[in-house]
Amino acid sequence: MPFKPNFSKIAGIINVSRNSLDDYFSYMEKAGLIGQLRNETSGILGLAKVDKVYLDNTNIIFNLVGDQSNIGNIRWAFGLNY
Structure with a gap:
């Protein structure tokens, strides 16, 4: 989930x-x-404020958790990419 x-x-x-963690992300x-x-x-404050982190590709989700993936998470990732 995000x-x-x-x-x-x-x-x-x-x-x-x-x-360093900011750079890695x-x-x-x-x-x-x-x-x-x-x-x-x-402004400059907006650059550092990350509200949520999500996996960018639905294929990554399926590879990590398989059939136990959350359909809401898949919709979230798909919707934000398009």
Whole structure:
């Protein structure tokens, strides 16, 4: 399911700096693995505010969880890509 990330907590779990984690998520987004949905905050503050993270391709969802995938998650990923 798309989730609202806590970047500080994720950075602590995988033992990287908070700034590096932002870069890693950006690289994964550019590679087409994930999508980051940002809120409507304008200006420079809007760049850092990620509202949700989702898998960018429905095929990735099926490969990770198979038949146990959530249809709402698949619709969410498909709808945001088109």
